[in-house]
Amino acid sequence: MTNGRLLLAVLLAGLAGCLGAIAADRWLNHEDNGSLHQFVHEELVLTEDQNSRLETLEARFAVERAALESSLRAANARLAQAMDAEHEYGPEVSAAIDDVHGQMGELQKATVQHVFDMREILEPEQQRLFDRKVSEALTSNSRD
Incomplete structure (x- = not known):
């Protein structure tokens, strides 16, 4: 593999690793619809x-998210x-890709859990509006 192709492969690998974090982050900070928070x-x-319970959730998730992003x-x-x-594309690269995917998955799982934790503190009508906002954020076709 030439140096140029190796550099491109490394850049693409870094980008792939970030995509999971971006996808998870989209739930909480969607540009077109504003932040879920x-x-x-x-x-x-x-x-x-x-409000008090939400602040506690946000503080706890900020710590968890920082740790997961560091692992990624x-x-x-x-x-x-x-x-x-x-x-x-040898065995070390394959194992490392699996590790990246695993870390991305852990970040996404934690983000989804945080969304459900936020939902739990809401009243039924608030939950309905919240659910609609989450659905819009996940299904919009905006360019990120």
């Missing part, structure tokens, strides 16, 4: 108790190292 805070009339960056670094070592 922003929607909950600004468009739903929350009680003091709901580390997995991407291992993929880059494997690609540099093998210079082909």
Whole structure:
């Protein structure tokens, strides 16, 4: 593999690793529809108790998300190292790709769980509006 092709492969691998994080992040920070958190805070009339519980959820998820994103960056670094070592789609590269996918999946699972945790603090009518907002964010055809 030429140096140019290797560089392209490493860049594409990094991009692939980021795509999972972006997809998960889309649930919470969709550009066209505004942030899901922003929607909950600004468009739903929350009680003091709901606001307090939401702040707790957000703080907990911020820590979890930071750790998962760090793990994803580390997995991407291992993929880059494997690609540099093998210079082909060998067993180390394959294992590193599986690791990246696993980390992306963990981030997406945590994000989905956070969305459901947020939903749980809402009243039934708020949940209906929230569900619609989540559905719109996931199914829109915007260019990110």
